[in-house]
Amino acid sequence: MNVTFLGGAGEYGRSCFLLNVKETSILIDCGVVKGETDPSRRFPQLERVDKHRLAAVFLTHSHEDHTGALERLADLGWSGPVYATGPSFEQTEKIPAAMEKRPLAAGEIKRWQEAGEVKFSFGRSGHTEGACWYLFHHEGETIYFSGDYTLHSSLYPFDFPPEGAVDFAVMDGAGGAEKRSRKETEEAFLTRMKNVTEKGAVHGPLAGKTQELLLLLAEEGLNPAVDPAVYDYTLESLEKRRSWYKNDGAEKLQMWMKRKAAASVSEWLREEKQVGIYEERTLAEAMPFDAAIFTTGPKLPVFEKTSYEKVPFFVHPTLPETKQLLQLIKPKRTVFTHTSVPEVFQDLKETEVISVKTGDTVDMQRIIK
Numbered sequence: 001m002n003v004t005f006l007g008g009a010g011e012y013g014r015s016c017f018l019l020n021v022k023e024t025s026i027l028i029d030c031g032v033v034k035g036e037t038d039p040s041r042r043f044p045q046l047e048r049v050d051k052h053r054l055a056a057v058f059l060t061h062s063h064e065d066h067t068g069a070l071e072r073l074a075d076l077g078w079s080g081p082v083y084a085t086g087p088s089f090e091q092t093e094k095i096p097a098a099m100e101k102r103p104l105a106a107g108e109i110k111r112w113q114e115a116g117e118v119k120f121s122f123g124r125s126g127h128t129e130g131a132c133w134y135l136f137h138h139e140g141e142t143i144y145f146s147g148d149y150t151l152h153s154s155l156y157p158f159d160f161p162p163e164g165a166v167d168f169a170v171m172d173g174a175g176g177a178e179k180r181s182r183k184e185t186e187e188a189f190l191t192r193m194k195n196v197t198e199k200g201a202v203h204g205p206l207a208g209k210t211q212e213l214l215l216l217l218a219e220e221g222l223n224p225a226v227d228p229a230v231y232d233y234t235l236e237s238l239e240k241r242r243s244w245y246k247n248d249g250a251e252k253l254q255m256w257m258k259r260k261a262a263a264s265v266s267e268w269l270r271e272e273k274q275v276g277i278y279e280e281r282t283l284a285e286a287m288p289f290d291a292a293i294f295t296t297g298p299k300l301p302v303f304e305k306t307s308y309e310k311v312p313f314f315v316h317p318t319l320p321e322t323k324q325l326l327q328l329i330k331p332k333r334t335v336f337t338h339t340s341v342p343e344v345f346q347d348l349k350e351t352e353v354i355s356v357k358t359g360d361t362v363d364m365q366r367i368i369k
């Protein structure tokens with residue numbers, strides 16, 4: 001097997017990896033660079049996909065930087081099965097009609113299944129509700145795609161893959177060389193939120209980090225205003241898809257949310273509450289208005305004209321988490337993706353790190369240009 005990095009290597013966003021098996025190939029994620037308007041940088045290199053060879057698409061999770069280019073793939077004339085967990089399909093609005101959804105259930109976690117030429121298994125990756133990693137196996141070779149992950153979510157479980165199972169790993173490097181513990185970043189975030197003097201809106205995705213931030217702020221007694229879209233999604237998801245959550249965190253979040261009501265941006269601006277949590281597009285649609293905007297991840301161009309501040313909160317692995325997972329799965333070779341600074345991983349003792357740019361192909365042994 002070999003992998004062509006159609007996006008996401010040496011850069012943040014547009015995750016898209018083409019796994020070439022023998023007769024067929026498989027696409028893992030099909031995302032865009034969020035906020036990028038130049039098509040050559042926004043979309044992955046899908047023109048390199050041979051649509052007759054492509055047997056299936058596997059999605060690690062719903063976020064736009066992993067799914068936003070599916071329609072473009074359909075426009076290129078590809079139709080076929082798309083594998084993702086049930087919650088990932090719930091969160092992904094635009095699965096093109098020509099593609100056939102193959103939802104993966106919580107009961108199938110860590111069981112080997114067949115998909116054409118390959119066997120695969122998946123497990124929950126802690127990044128958001130339904131986010132997962134994949135293992136693919138073909139003729140004695142095993143490859144691991146971590147998807148976005150964290151081992152320390154308060155809401156989402158991480159299923160550890162089998163020990164020492166991996167020849168080649170494609171890992172989430174978005175946490176970079178961050179060494180602070182989860183607790184330390186949580187405290188830094190809470191301190192900043194407590195010091196919001198006027199009004200501050202934190203933006204996040206519909207599902208994932210947003211719920212973690214809500215739980216954190218709620219437990220601290222900060223009582224944030226909640227986006228109606230996030231509110232409805234969260235309560236329904238906690239009710240119907242509990243097997244994708246950690247029980248303790250889910251229980252607390254559900255109890256807190258049931259006691260409160262959602263607030264649109266304009267309602268929140270009239271209220272006493274300092275901090276509001278809103279989905280990116282809700283905030284973008286309500287602009288311009290008079291409040292500071294906060295992000296816990298990369299800054300989005302749409303908010304650059306306002307008072308805009310980054311307060312890091314990780315739903316990606318820190319360096320100690322990266323090492324912990326590598327020590328378990330023991331990949332011979334590893335590529336770090338989803339980061340513009342992959343060189344921070346160069347000296348890891350746990351594996352041989354291969355430095356790759358978007359457009360490169362890597363087989364289990366070496367880089368083939």
Ligand SMILES: [Zn+2]
Binds near residue numbers: 061063127148
């Ligand atoms: Zn993500």
